[in-house]
Amino acid sequence: MLVKQCQAMLEAGRVYCQTSKSFVNGLRDLGQHCSGDKTMEECLDKFSKKLSIVLEAQGEVIETTQKSVKTKLQNFVKEDVRRFKDVRRGFERGSECLEGALVRNAQAPRGKQHEVEEASNALLNARKTFRSEALDYVLEINVIEAKKKTDILMAMLSLMEAQAQLFQHGHQSFSELEEYRQKLNEEHTQFVLNSAREKRDMEQRHAAIKKKDVSYDDSIMDFNADAANGIAMEGYLYKRASNAFKTWSRRWFSIQKNQLVYQKKFKDQPTVVVEDLRLCTVKPSSENERRFCFEVVSPSKCCLLQADSERQQQAWISAVQNSIASAFQEHREDPHSPRQRLSSVSASSLGGGGGVDQENKGCKALEEVGAIPGNKQCCDCGEPGPDWASINLGITLCITCSGIHRSLGVHFSKVRSLTLDSWEPELIKLMCELGNTVINRIYEARIDEITIKKPHPSSPRGDKESWIRSKYVEKKFIQKLPGTGNTLLRRSSGKRNRAGTQDRTIQRPPLKPKPNRATLPRVTGLSPSDLVQKNNTHKDVEEDEEDLSGLHPGALLYRSAALQNFPVMADALAHGADVNWVNVAEESSTPLIQAVSANALAACEFLLQNGANVNQADSNGRGPLHHATILGHTGLVCLFLKRGADYNARDKNQKDPITIAVDNANADIVTLLRIAKMNKEMREMDGAFGQSGDETYQDIFRDFSHMASNNPEKLNRRSADPKS
Known part of the structure; x- marks a missing residue:
């Protein structure tokens, strides 16, 4: 029992020492945090050192107790007591043998002399053995009693000696701090008095302040552009x-x-x-x-x-x-500070190969925007080297004019940086179709007839803002059109002669289709095979110039969208054309659907940037995505999906774009539609705050966009007949 109690004491002592060391380390760390307070730092340092010394001595006491008390007591129990028990068991066996010999000797019959002799001899031997083992047992009793005294006394003496040394060492260590403790006690008393005095003063000030009105706003809100911390x-x-x-x-x-x-x-x-x-x-x-x-x-x-x-x-x-x-x-x-193009405007948004080739293609595309006539100067003030653009107008701007355009609102101008923002390939293509010269011919057509002077690069910001608002919001400088009726376009794309055109003061030049681009008539509702046949027939017809001067802005936008004539499209929008104008005579088709019919990627992007509804359907219930799917225009399908087209919308035949793509065996479009659907479902599963889109989804759509803008021939369908 004593050995077990000693073991428990040793384990508790070790835990105490370990916990005490952690406490001392905490005091030392606290002293380091109080490095600004000399009194606290010195106090915690001195006390932690003395406590560490005492704990080391206490650890030595535990080790001494382990060696002198526990080990000796365990040896006494395991060796001496075990040997004593063995001798006692021998004595008990001899006693039992003697008792048996006495019984057999008493039972020996008188008439049988040989049994009497055997019993007598056995009794003599048993008595001799018993007396010998009795002597050994008595000896072992005396030996163990003497050893027990010496071992226990020696263990206790060693323990007391270690404890005495511990307390003497501790007393000596803390005696060295006696003067310091007295000094610290005096300082503590003074601290208490000072604290009580400060508490009383603060309570008096607090009571005085509470009597005043403290409801005013005392926050300091000063602008300091030269602050030291930036x-x-x-x-x-x-x-x-x-x-x-x-x-x-x-x-x-x-x-x-x-x-x-x-x-x-x-x-x-x-x-x-x-x-x-x-x-x-x-x-x-x-x-x-x-x-x-x-x-x-x-x-x-x-x-x-x-x-x-x-x-x-x-x-x-x-x-x-x-x-x-x-x-x-x-x-x-610092007007000549270097302009750094960020990695966001890289080849990843312009298509083509990888690595350095992609970056070179990105820079080349941006240089191509600057190479458009008039784009090397700001469209509104003429400052050289503009690095901002309005993507719905197709012009380049200086930083001052870009800020003014931004204040007009996105329904007038959508501003983007040529160097800081990422550019999709279809936007690059759109910017290259227009330019400052083209737009200024439209928005500054009457600049010579008015007295307002166009600002120059050093003009005040107010003058530039007034000019820009007059130019794009009030449209003071465009050629005014006489009133026109809601002209409905016919299916024919030949020359149009309209009454009253000779009386117009403004004559638009006839539209001539651009080289290498088909001037398709409306193709809404046609199957792919019918489209091929119609296109082949159309190619045999001589491409005559088409007079559109009699059309009102909405109809003009509608027709020019099919012909991919961007200057005329911009002109129609400048004169107030509804970008979602509906041609009732051609199954409620819209300019965007006409651009789809011509597979005009940049024209579709231009209309979308100017507010075209990507989901507006014709009388057959088919929106731009339906038509792009029917015609197999993979690049347009990709564009419309990125702009939020509804891939679940059904036409009058209850067919959605996915069903149409499957019927036409167009694997690319089926892939795009299904990936878009899966991506939306994943975002809905993630909740309202899910990610904007899966990286794989974005990569696939980016690749199709690059191909549609840079290598459209790779997206041509192998056959217009879905069964072939």
């Missing part, structure tokens, strides 16, 4: 989420490095709201029911924010405006 402005704002729930969240916003960023927590990485404040505009928002709201409008998004007060709202609006002004000032001071 943060020109910071503070809390409410941000409305862009999800379907439109929830509001309080975030820490800051203006730094010419960007507007926010953080959810202090240690989180900042989330960029506006990458370049030069590209945004800020204005108060009164449409929202919440107070103190303002909008920061950038090329890609509109961020609605809310301050805590009207004062903070004005401060943030001023800060953003000042940041924009500071950024423009820096840009003017």
Whole structure:
């Protein structure tokens, strides 16, 4: 029992020492954190060192107890007590043998002399053995009693000696700190008095402050563009989420490095709201029911924010405006700074091979946009080297004019950077179809007849803004059209003679189809085999110029979309053409469906960028995606799916695009449609906050886009007859 208790004591002692060492390490770490407070640092350092010394001595006591007490007691029990028990068992066996011999001797019959002699001899031997074992047993008793005393006494003496040394060593160690402890005790007393005095003073100040009005807004909201840490402005704002729930969240916003960023927590990485404040505009928002709201409008998004007060709202609006002004000032001071093209504008968005070849093709495509007539100067002010573009107008802009275009709204101009944004191949192709010269012929047709002077690169921003609004919003400089009726187009694509055209003051030049592009008539509702036959017949007809001067803007857009004449399409839109105009005479077909009929990828992109409805169906219930699927235009199918076309829409025959593609045995289009459907289902499974799309899905669509723009012959169907 004593050995077990000793073992339990040793285990508890080791646990105590280990825990105490952890505590001492904690004191040492706390002293390092209090490096600014000399008193605390010195106190914790001295005490942790002394406690470490005591713990080391206590560990030595435990080891001594292990050797002197537990080991000796275990040896005594295992060896001496075991030997004593063996001798005792021998004595007990001899006693039993003697008892048996006495019984047999008493039972020996008197008349049988030989049995009497045998019993007597056995009794003598048993008595002799018993007395010998009795002597050994008595000896072993005396030996074990003596050894027990010596072993136990020696173990206790060793234990007491170790304990005495422990306490003597501990007393000596802590005695060395006696003066320091007295000094620290005095300092502690003074600290208590000072703390009580400070507490009383703070309570008095607190009571005095509570009597005053503390409801005022004391937040400091100053804009400092030259702040040492690079943060020109910071503070809390409410941000409305862009999800379907439109929830509001309080975030820490800051203006730094010419960007507007926010953080959810202090240690989180900042989330960029506006990458370049030069590209945004800020204005108060009164449409929202919440107070103190303002909008920061950038090329890609509109961020609605809310301050805590009207004062903070004005401060943030001023800060953003000042940041924009500071950024423009820096840009003017260093006009020749190198423009770096980001990796986002790489060959991955322009098709072709890989590696360096892709990058070279990307740069070549962007240079191709700049090579279009007039694109080397800003379309509105003439500043050389523009690196921004309006993708729905097809023009290049300087950074100042791009900011003004952005403030007009995306229904007038969609601004994108030629160097900072990624460009899809169909957008590159669209930009190369128009250009500043073409658009200015339309939007500045009457510039010589008016007194307003066109701004130049050094003109004030206000003059540029007034010019741009007059040019694109009010359209003061385009040729005004006389009133025209809702002309309905006929199926014939020959020359059109309309009454009253001689009286028009404005005559559009006749349209001539572009070389190497089929001027297809309306083909809605035709099967692929009928289309091939109709196209072959059409090729045999001489391509005459077509007079479209009598058409009103909607009909003009409709016809020019089929002919892929981008200047006339832009002209029609400038004169107010409805991009979703419906030709009732041709089964309610739209300009977008006409562009599909001609397999005009860039024309479709142009119409979509200008607000064409990708899901608007004709009288047969067929939208642009249906027609592209029927005609086997894989590139257009890819484009419409990327622009949100409904692949589940059914026509009057209850056929959706997937069914049509399967019937026509077009494996490429079936693949695109099924991948788009699977990708949408995956996003719905991930919930409202799922990823924007699977990487494989995006890669496949990107490859088809590249091929449709750069190698369209690879997407030609092997046969127009789905059964062949």
